[in-house]
Amino acid sequence: MRLRVKLFAFLTRYRDNLSSGMPFEVDLPEDATVADLLRALQVPDEEVKMTFVNGLAQSEDWPLKDGDEVGIFPPIAGG
Amino acid sequence: MWFIRVNMTDLTSRVEPLPDAYKHLGGRGMTSTIVAKEVPPLCHPLGPNNKLVFAPGIVTGTPAPTSARVSAGAKSPLTGGIKETNGGSSWAADLADMQVRALVIEGQAKKNGKLWGLHLAWDAAASQPKVEFFDANEYAGKDLFEVFPKIYAKYGDTISISGCGVAGEYGYGNAGIVYNDPAKRPTRYSGRGGLGSVMGSKGLKFIVLNREGTPGVPVMDEALFDQGRKKMIDALRTHDITKPKGALNTYGTAVLINIMNEAGGLPTRNFSSGRFEGAAKIAGEAIFEGNKQRLGKELYNHACSPGCIIQCSNTWHNPDGTEAASCVEYESDWALGANCGIDNLDDIATMVKLCNAYGLDTIETGATIGVIMEAGVIPFGDSQGAINLVHEMDKGTPLGRILGGGTAFAGKAYGVTRVPAVKGQGMPAYEPRAVKGIGITYATSTMGADHTAGYTIAPEILGVSGKQDPLTPEGKAALSRGFQAATAFIDTSGHCLFIAFAILDIASGMEGMVEECNGVLGTKWTTADIGRVGAEVLKTERAFNEAAGLGKETDRIPEFMRTEPLPPHNQVFDVLDEALDTVYSEL
Ligand code: SF4
Numbered sequence A: 001m002r003l004r005v006k007l008f009a010f011l012t013r014y015r016d017n018l019s020s021g022m023p024f025e026v027d028l029p030e031d032a033t034v035a036d037l038l039r040a041l042q043v044p045d046e047e048v049k050m051t052f053v054n055g056l057a058q059s060e061d062w063p064l065k066d067g068d069e070v071g072i073f074p075p076i077a078g079g
Numbered sequence B: 001m002w003f004i005r006v007n008m009t010d011l012t013s014r015v016e017p018l019p020d021a022y023k024h025l026g027g028r029g030m031t032s033t034i035v036a037k038e039v040p041p042l043c044h045p046l047g048p049n050n051k052l053v054f055a056p057g058i059v060t061g062t063p064a065p066t067s068a069r070v071s072a073g074a075k076s077p078l079t080g081g082i083k084e085t086n087g088g089s090s091w092a093a094d095l096a097d098m099q100v101r102a103l104v105i106e107g108q109a110k111k112n113g114k115l116w117g118l119h120l121a122w123d124a125a126a127s128q129p130k131v132e133f134f135d136a137n138e139y140a141g142k143d144l145f146e147v148f149p150k151i152y153a154k155y156g157d158t159i160s161i162s163g164c165g166v167a168g169e170y171g172y173g174n175a176g177i178v179y180n181d182p183a184k185r186p187t188r189y190s191g192r193g194g195l196g197s198v199m200g201s202k203g204l205k206f207i208v209l210n211r212e213g214t215p216g217v218p219v220m221d222e223a224l225f226d227q228g229r230k231k232m233i234d235a236l237r238t239h240d241i242t243k244p245k246g247a248l249n250t251y252g253t254a255v256l257i258n259i260m261n262e263a264g265g266l267p268t269r270n271f272s273s274g275r276f277e278g279a280a281k282i283a284g285e286a287i288f289e290g291n292k293q294r295l296g297k298e299l300y301n302h303a304c305s306p307g308c309i310i311q312c313s314n315t316w317h318n319p320d321g322t323e324a325a326s327c328v329e330y331e332s333d334w335a336l337g338a339n340c341g342i343d344n345l346d347d348i349a350t351m352v353k354l355c356n357a358y359g360l361d362t363i364e365t366g367a368t369i370g371v372i373m374e375a376g377v378i379p380f381g382d383s384q385g386a387i388n389l390v391h392e393m394d395k396g397t398p399l400g401r402i403l404g405g406g407t408a409f410a411g412k413a414y415g416v417t418r419v420p421a422v423k424g425q426g427m428p429a430y431e432p433r434a435v436k437g438i439g440i441t442y443a444t445s446t447m448g449a450d451h452t453a454g455y456t457i458a459p460e461i462l463g464v465s466g467k468q469d470p471l472t473p474e475g476k477a478a479l480s481r482g483f484q485a486a487t488a489f490i491d492t493s494g495h496c497l498f499i500a501f502a503i504l505d506i507a508s509g510m511e512g513m514v515e516e517c518n519g520v521l522g523t524k525w526t527t528a529d530i531g532r533v534g535a536e537v538l539k540t541e542r543a544f545n546e547a548a549g550l551g552k553e554t555d556r557i558p559e560f561m562r563t564e565p566l567p568p569h570n571q572v573f574d575v576l577d578e579a580l581d582t583v584y585s586e587l
Helices: A009-014 A034-041 B027-038 B090-097 B144-155 B166-170 B192-201 B222-238 B247-251 B253-262 B284-295 B330-336 B345-358 B362-374 B383-395 B398-404 B407-413 B436-444 B457-462 B476-493 B499-503 B507-521 B529-547 B577-585
Strands: A002-007 A024-027 A050-053 A056-058 A069-073 B002-007 B012-017 B052-056 B069-075 B082-088 B100-106 B116-123 B128-135 B159-163 B177-179 B188-190 B204-210 B323-325
Touching: A002 A009, A002 A034, A009 A069, A009 B247, A009 B284, A024 A034, A034 A050, A034 A069, A069 B253, B002 B128, B012 B128, B027 B052, B027 B069, B027 B082, B027 B100, B027 B476, B027 B529, B052 B090, B052 B192, B069 B090, B069 B188, B069 B192, B082 B090, B082 B177, B082 B192, B082 B529, B090 B100, B090 B159, B090 B177, B090 B204, B144 B159, B144 B204, B144 B345, B166 B192, B166 B398, B177 B192, B192 B204, B222 B499, B222 B507, B247 B253, B247 B284, B253 B284, B253 B330, B253 B457, B284 B345, B323 B345, B330 B345, B330 B362, B345 B362, B345 B383, B362 B383, B362 B398, B362 B407, B383 B398, B398 B407, B436 B457, B436 B476, B436 B577, B457 B499, B476 B499, B476 B507, B476 B529, B476 B577, B499 B507, B507 B529
Parallel strands: A002 A069, B002 B100, B116 B204
Antiparallel strands: A002 A024, A050 A056, A050 A069, B002 B012, B052 B069, B052 B100, B069 B082, B082 B188, B116 B128, B159 B177, B159 B204, B177 B188
């Protein structure tokens, strides 16, 4: 399956020439989860705070499907 | 400890010992208690019977980290209810170090149009603060960036300044109270609720504090205070969000733009969508990267006030490396950016700078321009048109005055039905239909639509203090109530609200905050008292509002949010009125 993925803030360092929020495509085997995606991207899970799939926060065992949009964030806050 | 009353009607002042009843109050607890006790709830906010109260927090002025905060309180010309609006500046610490726990401005200068300044200094011989009036007419109608250097030149480098800009002189509902930042710029604000106009209405333009020789804040139990302070420092230094080179220090508060957009809760084009296609271009990361490119080096953020170890305040730079504006906060960035369909950081920064120059609240300004764009006066995305509208407010033209009245006022003037405001105050940067808990806070807060009053975004979006589904209304009334009460305590303590991100996750930090307060006051509070003390403040504010005519019928979200589904989640605001009413009925 093919996913559209965005890495934000500090996490952009896990990919060359990536700016925060710039989407890129990732191909993963069927039945892959959020955790599998993080492994494929070599993003350590302890650096990930929130993962949104199609705009909804999901846990690491969430099953992904073809065409999903995934946004991955480190711990951030503001006000 | 001192309690100062300044009467602007006869230009007199009284410096009195702090009454015993106020001994354990500070910040918001102090301002709201005094306003509720002394201001007639039905008075005109810009008339002689309103009072403007300043109070530093309990630990403000001490070495407690991230605590140079001051509360300004009055009856609000924007909401018609009680208002506490918080700012960070050396002005806060200097007032505390002068041992002034409350400064109350009363009455109204008799001669219309005449403006005065106040100068407070420490009288070493009398061992108490002394108050002098000065003629401030020469500063009337001027850009604050022009005026601040003149005041520093006149009174020296050991001063701090608070004041109002032209917006406050005009009496706009959208007029903040300005304070100096560490670089002596007029960029820090108690922005919300129009209190700059309460100041202006009294004939008061500036309050200058001279810190020379001030004795500092007495601490009853030094050992306990130090223990608490160390716990607080540890929590702030270790939490990923608040630590040095952590999220706030690197990207500033505007780091929220992308996550709110991803969650479908970034209000866009006057709250007509939860997603903005230009979000990444105006986000905190874009500010960090843009500065790096323009300056040729990484730039981390600075402190708005002395003793802050989080240091979240940014400065945006022009292409030639000169300074464009400080500070492009998340709220300002969103209000003048996504909410107006504007994705150009340079234009957003121009408007931030103009708001600072004229004494306007950036949130109210952006929310108002969004409504005016909805009315078709200028199109969404027209940043030059938006900049011109801010200038209109400075000029005081009829259009400028309509805009200066704020979001709800401008909406009425132009017959707009999609008006994002509660109790007359424009909504901040979180969409209630996509984040139900914050909608409950907007609806029920004693302040009108105010995100800081009960920041449920922490668990609903950021995963701080647990994780909650933002789209469900279940359990959110209780969540908002808990956050509103805890916030009232933090606003009373004198800490910046941003310590909450660390201490909600790190229990010893929470203990540290209470121990610091106990150390200063000699109280015996525990963390279990945080909610109780906070709830007392809320009840006081609520009672004032009810007497002012703001009962539970005004604790409602605008109708369009109940009927128009918001993309991308296509949700309406589906919290029942009964649930909204429980926030305060079960307090
Ligand atoms: S965290 Fe930011 S807003 Fe709060 S006191 Fe520090 S610099 Fe100011």
